[in-house]
Amino acid sequence: MPPIQYIVEGGRRLSGTIEPSGNKNSALPIIAAALLTEHPVVLTNVPRIRDTETLVELCRSVGASAEWTGRNTLQIHAKEIRAADLDPELCARIRASILLAGPLLARCGEVALPPPGGDVIGRRRLDTHFLAFEQLGATVTATHRLEFRASRLKGADVFLDEPSVTATENALVAAVAARGTTYLRNAASEPHVQDLANFLVALGAKIEGIGTNTIIVHGPATLGSASYAIQPDHIEVGSLIGLAAVTRSPLRIARAGVEHLRSIRMGFERLGIVCGVEGDDLVVPSNQTMKIHDDFGGHVPKLEDQPWPAFPADLMSIAIVTATQCDGVILMFEKMFESRMFFVDKLIAMGGRIVLCDPHRAIVAGPSRLRGAPMTSPDIRAGMAMLLAAVCAEGTSTINNADQIERGYERIEERLNALGARIKRIPARS
Ligand SMILES: CC(=O)N[C@H]1[C@@H](OP(=O)(O)OP(=O)(O)OC[C@H]2O[C@@H](n3ccc(=O)[nH]c3=O)[C@H](O)[C@@H]2O)O[C@H](CO)[C@@H](O)[C@@H]1O
Numbered sequence: 139m140p141p142i143q144y145i146v147e148g149g150r151r152l153s154g155t156i157e158p159s160g161n162k163n164s165a166l167p168i169i170a171a172a173l174l175t176e177h178p179v180v181l182t183n184v185p186r187i188r189d190t191e192t193l194v195e196l197c198r199s200v201g202a203s204a205e206w207t208g209r210n211t212l213q214i215h216a217k218e219i220r221a222a223d224l225d226p227e228l229c230a231r232i233r234a235s236i237l238l239a240g241p242l243l244a245r246c247g248e249v250a251l252p253p254p255g256g257d258v259i260g261r262r263r264l265d266t267h268f269l270a271f272e273q274l275g276a277t278v279t280a281t282h283r284l285e286f287r288a289s290r291l292k293g294a295d296v297f298l299d300e301p302s303v304t305a306t307e308n309a310l311v312a313a314v315a316a317r318g319t320t321y322l323r324n325a326a327s328e329p330h331v332q333d334l335a336n337f338l339v340a341l342g343a344k345i346e347g348i349g350t351n352t353i354i355v356h357g358p359a360t361l362g363s364a365s366y367a368i369q370p371d372h373i374e375v376g377s378l379i380g381l382a383a384v385t386r387s388p389l390r391i392a393r394a395g396v397e398h399l400r401s402i403r404m405g406f407e408r409l410g411i412v413c414g415v416e417g418d419d420l421v422v423p424s425n426q427t428m429k430i431h432d433d434f435g436g437h438v439p440k441l442e443d444q445p446w447p448a449f450p451a452d453l454m455s456i457a458i459v460t461a462t463q464c465d466g467v468i469l470m471f472e473k474m475f476e477s478r479m480f481f482v483d484k485l486i487a488m489g490g491r492i493v494l495c496d497p498h499r500a501i502v503a504g505p506s507r508l509r510g511a512p513m514t515s516p517d518i519r520a521g522m523a524m525l526l527a528a529v530c531a532e533g534t535s536t537i538n539n540a541d542q543i544e545r546g547y548e549r550i551e552e553r554l555n556a557l558g559a560r561i562k563r564i565p566a567r568s
């Protein structure tokens with residue numbers, strides 16, 4: 139497939155209503171977990187993005203049938219599956235290929251996975267996955283590929299060494315098939331972890347503590363079929379709040395899933411951007427103060443990411459671009475990944491007043507006028523942040539490697555153009 143480039147004419151006001159897609163990071167573990175049951179599963183509101191398409195291909199390669207029966211509806215039936223050799227090229231395209239470990243181990247008793255891919259945003263350790271699988275009775279061999287074996291998974295009291303999102307998801311799926319009760323302590327509690335747990339409950343699993351950092355699973359469950367709707371993508375909602383703010387545009391984000399937006403709204407409020415709630419819609423007015431709130435006593439404030447329910451790491455790049463348009467000084471502290479902040483050199487070239495202190499911290503002094511520039515997207519979120527900068531900048535920008543953006547955001551240029559943006563996608567969508 140030829141690489142995708144966006145050509146963006148900036149400086150335009152937007153307006154209207156937009157609905158977020160289903161959560162990418164819910165859809166991925168849920169598609170993988172559909173392999174746990176022999177019965178058919180229907181998933182709706184599945185984002186039709188590169189990552190989900192790749193995982194669907196991987197599911198087919200182990201013998202499951204997986205068909206798109208509507209634009210965002212996916213039917214999966216894993217009546218019989220085999221722990222076949224998985225295509226290393228497909229696995230290397232997405233982080234989520236590691237999520238096949240739990241269901242395939244549970245169904246087949248063994249699985250060998252080539253290393254997963256995903257965003258290059260710093261070292262992405264797998265140790266927590268290994269720790270959890272071993273405690274659930276599996277043996278793990280990690281060489282050029284990852285091999286997991288367990289003749290029988292057994293419930294255990296597992297304390298994760300960090301609240302890793304995908305490790306919690308893998309452990310949760312394995313625990314549903316394990317004999318006995320499993321406690322997952324120091325578990326991740328992100329909305330997508332909750333979504334996966336609710337899907338497993340819909341299949342027949344018995345899970346307590348969903349949304350907390352101690353998840354209790356009573357296994358093994360007898361699983362049936364289910365029809366399940368993926369929850370809205372809170373990271374996409376946060377990206378759209380940033381977009382509205384930097385373009386000073388009034389936007390309504392319909393069916394935004396407001397129950398999961400508290401820390402995100404609080405983060406943007408620190409930048410002087412306040413959203414209203416109307417039912418499940420989020421309303422972003424255009425008349426924001428965009429004034430960064432100093433800490434008490436006039437001290438320089440900070441916005442930092444942390445595991446849920448704190449401000450999410452996947453919104454840090456968006457928040458940095460947004461801060462360039464706000465009045466004041468703020469320290470942006472990316473605690474989780476060590477390479478995510480390097481994209482700020484592009485914002486600096488565009489006119490952003492940013493000092494990168496070290497790989498984890500950047501000081502942003504705003505507001506600054508951004509000028510259009512050529513850019514290359516290094517990862518999904520930096521790519522989306524660059525798109526926000528380009529839409530807000532004076533003049534024309536080009537974003538190369540926009541394929542990265544499309545790993546996570548569905549038909550984004552089409553949807554933003556419907557709000558008044560001018561983004562040309564090359565090669566154009568037919
Ligand atoms: C497919 C998927 O769902 N990907 C998400 C998942 O990736 P993923 O599951 O790979 O991320 P992890 O939760 O394992 O960890 C992310 C990074 O944060 C570090 N870490 C984690 C917990 C902690 O308390 N302290 C800490 O520093 C880890 O060492 C690692 O470097 O979660 C990340 C963190 O929300 C998101 O960026 C990814 O979009």
Ligand SMILES: C=C(OP(=O)(O)O)C(=O)O
Nearest residue numbers: 233234256257452518519
């Ligand atoms: C880092 C991300 O994705 P992945 O874990 O799939 O690379 C993301 O969604 O921002």
